[in-house]
Amino acid sequence: MNADRVANGLCALGGDGQLAGIAQSWADWMAQNNSLTHQNLSSIIGGTGFSTMGENILVGPGSLSSDQMENGLD
Numbered sequence: 001m002n003a004d005r006v007a008n009g010l011c012a013l014g015g016d017g018q019l020a021g022i023a024q025s026w027a028d029w030m031a032q033n034n035s036l037t038h039q040n041l042s043s044i045i046g047g048t049g050f051s052t053m054g055e056n057i058l059v060g061p062g063s064l065s066s067d068q069m070e071n072g073l074d
Contacts (some may be wrong), residue, residue: 001070018048023055030057 002012026039041053058069 001066004070010043019053022048026055 006012023043030036036057036059038055038057041055043054045051058064060069
C-alpha cells in the first residue's frame with residue numbers, strides 16, 4: 001500500500017501502537033461474538049491524538065495475502 005501511495009505523490013503510512021491495540025481488542029470481540037461489524041469510532045477518538053478515524057473489515061480465506069486484500073481479492 002505504501003508503495004502505491006508514494007507512487008501517487010502521497011506520504012507513506014506508519015503504525016500506531018495505541019490504534020493497533022484498539023483494533024486488536026475489537027478484532028478479539030468480533031471473533032468471540034461471531035460478528036463482523038464496525039465499532040463506534042466516535043466514542044474512541046477522544047482518547048487518541050487523532051482528529052479522524054476509519055476502519056476496514058474484510059471477510060476472506062485465511063490464506064488471503066495483504067496484497068490480495070489491497071487489490072480487492074484478485
